[in-house]
Amino acid sequence: MRHPRPAEFKESDLHAALAEPELDSVRFLNEIMRRHPDAISFAPGAPHPTHLDRLDLHAHVETFRAHLRERHGHSATAANRLLMEYGPSRGIINDLVAGALRLDHGIDIPDEAVVVTVGAQEAMLLALRALFASADDLLAVVNPCYVGMTGAAHLLDIPLVPVADNDSDAGGMPDLDGLERACRAARAQGRRVRALYVAPDFSNPSGTLLDLATRRRLLRLADQEDFYLLEDLAYGFTADSAHELPTLKRIDESGRVLCVGTFAKICLPGARVGFVVADQPVRGADGAGRILADHLAALKGMVTVNTPPLSQAVIGGMLLTAGGSMAAIGRERAVTYRRNLALLLEALDQHVPAAPGPSPAVTWNRPAGGFFVRCRLPVRADAALLEECAAAHGVLWTPMSAFYVGPGGDREIRLSCSYLDADEIREGAARLARFFRTLSGPDPTPLPG
Amino acid sequence: MRHPRPAEFKESDLHAALAEPELDSVRFLNEIMRRHPDAISFAPGAPHPTHLDRLDLHAHVETFRAHLRERHGHSATAANRLLMEYGPSRGIINDLVAGALRLDHGIDIPDEAVVVTVGAQEAMLLALRALFASADDLLAVVNPCYVGMTGAAHLLDIPLVPVADNDSDAGGMPDLDGLERACRAARAQGRRVRALYVAPDFSNPSGTLLDLATRRRLLRLADQEDFYLLEDLAYGFTADSAHELPTLKRIDESGRVLCVGTFAKICLPGARVGFVVADQPVRGADGAGRILADHLAALKGMVTVNTPPLSQAVIGGMLLTAGGSMAAIGRERAVTYRRNLALLLEALDQHVPAAPGPSPAVTWNRPAGGFFVRCRLPVRADAALLEECAAAHGVLWTPMSAFYVGPGGDREIRLSCSYLDADEIREGAARLARFFRTLSGPDPTPLPG
Incomplete structure (x- = not known):
């Protein structure tokens, strides 16, 4: 036929x-x-x-090349090949990103807990893919929500649970009572809220800034209801000193938070460099000690293999020029x-x-x-x-x-x-x-x- | 609790x-x-x-910048911003890629049928995601198979059907009778083989080169059993003139073939630039006329947003320098x-x-x-x-x-x-x-x- x-x-x-x-x-x-x-x-x-008009891409790449030679002892040929060949899925500027998180946010994680991604978008996709193993795993999002996150969830067939962002002229605040109810309702159906996506600092599209008490309550709720927090750091850098608050990751005492971040807003979008931080230990069937970032890097091998080293070099050069600080x-x-x-x-x-x-x-x-x-x-x-x-x-x-x-x-x-x-x-x-x-x-x- | x-x-x-x-x-x-x-x-x-040691990345970027100014009439500022800002998910070198496919392979498709991706890996992921809508859609692969494709399938929970690559000292050849049986067996179970992934030219890892008769038979089988072909162009460039055969896409008369390709082997892996070609028309519920590449570009927005324009500029510059030909x-x-x-x-x-x-x-x-x-x-x-x-x-x-x-x-x-x-x-x-x-x-x- x-x-x-x-x-x-x-x-x-x-x-x-x-x-x-x-x-x-x-x-x-x-x-x-x-x-x-x-x-x-x-x-x-x-x-x-x-x-962007003032940015000299070539100069930043050269700064990073010099760093590879001087700091890491690479020959000129080795440094050149690092920019041109396949590279580690985890990235080649992990030390610089981890250093910036330590310096700027007091987030103290080992370099290998960072996976450098093609923008925050890939970071979100990887974090979702690792955590969401079953059709009964639900992703809660503060509603309205950044479309990059809902898009990644749709691509992976992950069901969404909206959490209202109580809007007022004074500013929004996510409805944590509603989130708690949603967790219990899911559990009663044999499902679970596996994670909440939240951008605590001036979220897109709401502009909501979570106050410190809400941050702390959110972390307690994550512990209580056994879910993870996907924290998006995108807009925190725009805060004036009166509105700078610790990231969820900074005050997380029980390993509930994965951070996703981007250099698009602070440095340049065209580099397409972001990152995810996941330092949680993972126990393997073989007893091998790995951390969640190891698994995210493995998944990255199935999505983009590795983030273009040339892009990472641009961002690396910018960080080096700024004394290792994103915040600067x-x-x-x-x-x-x-x-x-x-x-x-x-x-x-x-x-x-x-x-x-x-x-x-x-x-x-x-x-x-x-x-x-x-x-x-x-x-x-x-x-x-x-x-x-x-x-x-x-x-x-x-x-x-x-x-x-x-x-x-x-x-x-x-x-x-x-x-x-x-x-x-x-x-x-x-x-x-x-x-x-x-x-x-x-x-x-x-x-x- | x-x-x-x-x-x-x-x-x-x-x-x-x-x-x-x-x-x-x-x-x-x-x-x-x-x-x-x-x-x-x-x-x-x-x-x-x-x-790679002889490659001058900066020079290729400058060649592409000049092309933007001279060919597309961009001002220096506009060209600079194109390399630094967010860009179209579909890409910014689609004309050059489509031109190379026309020149090198006789594949005549409009520029917009190309989506420029972060390596062939993302191209594979996008193609799979678009085509595989249900858990009853099966991906057939010539076995043994490139792990990038099986990895992308695992990430998307797509079930795999192995098709034996009959090995001999003279070379392998996929078992098309077995594939036909697999299609029928799937149909009998209410499932379907939705696509076959195949690298017809010196596949990784088998080195198999599909002869012309097998290529034609594969296209007929795809028509007969109603599946699509994901053709990987990676290694065709290594053929000597005695072993150059038309791509499946070139001899596809009924829109069965999606091509994925990479610049990693021919140009440089570190650019992380690949592409997918999908010129098939898609009928929307609203009657809107789109092509499959439009949908792949939309999905790319959920994976990496866009391929780093700087990487595309490097590849664009290399293509321009080579007279528009990848094959050169x-x-x-x-x-x-x-x-x-x-x-x-x-x-x-x-x-x-x-x-x-x-x-x-x-x-x-x-x-x-x-x-x-x-x-x-x-x-x-x-x-x-x-x-x-x-x-x-x-x-x-x-x-x-x-x-x-x-x-x-x-x-x-x-x-x-x-x-x-x-x-x-x-x-x-x-x-x-x-x-x-x-x-x-x-x-x-x-x-x-």
């Missing part, structure tokens, strides 16, 4: 991750941005490009982001008038750091509204619903200020204000909690 | 991909290589390092590999005497290209034997069993000649011959088929 020829695939015959609505959102957003190239865009969460680079760059965030909030205050009615038409939170402001509209903030806004007002934003696991965010938008210049932010906020004035609708729905 | 603290993980509580025996093999092999740094190693399948670079480098392979076969002929008994104690195949020779021993070729051989004879090889899906290869080893110099190959073969003379055992078990 001859089967019919496949003139085409059916989308429904491909993996379910490809049917996730956030993919359509991303496509649509890109399409709208393409159609409105002159609009001021509060959409991209990318680092500001002027930081981050502090300089954070000036731009704190200025941008303050400008955006100030311009919104200035241009968006208090509503005439009993309650404001448009409200927003006031994060103390990060790249994002969470904004509530009185109407559905979907692709159609975005298109209308772009065409009529020349300003772009991200509908928040794409970040929600399950329903939610229909009347929220995310404003990102990281990629814009000061005058674009001022003008953009004025355009947003004009757009907001055209909206009419009921009072904003109270958010969960 | 307070759950016990996780002093450590149990390996059995991690994902099953981490329990695959090939991971232990790799660890053990690395350990033996570390313990015997002065042994001559026929283990690594890496490209010869002298090709490959032809020059293939001289080394063909010389090495001929040397190894010649030295084995010279040093390994015809056995005194009625049948030879040690036999090997004679591939016409690629990096590998498949060698049959009269005894079990396990880690213990390797350790013994390294200690007593100062020569290393790879036990073949790690490449087998299911049992097999217990008395086979893989000899790789790509990384060695001529004198190392001669001396290594002499050492191997001394080692072979110490072996005694029954005649080699006939291989499957």
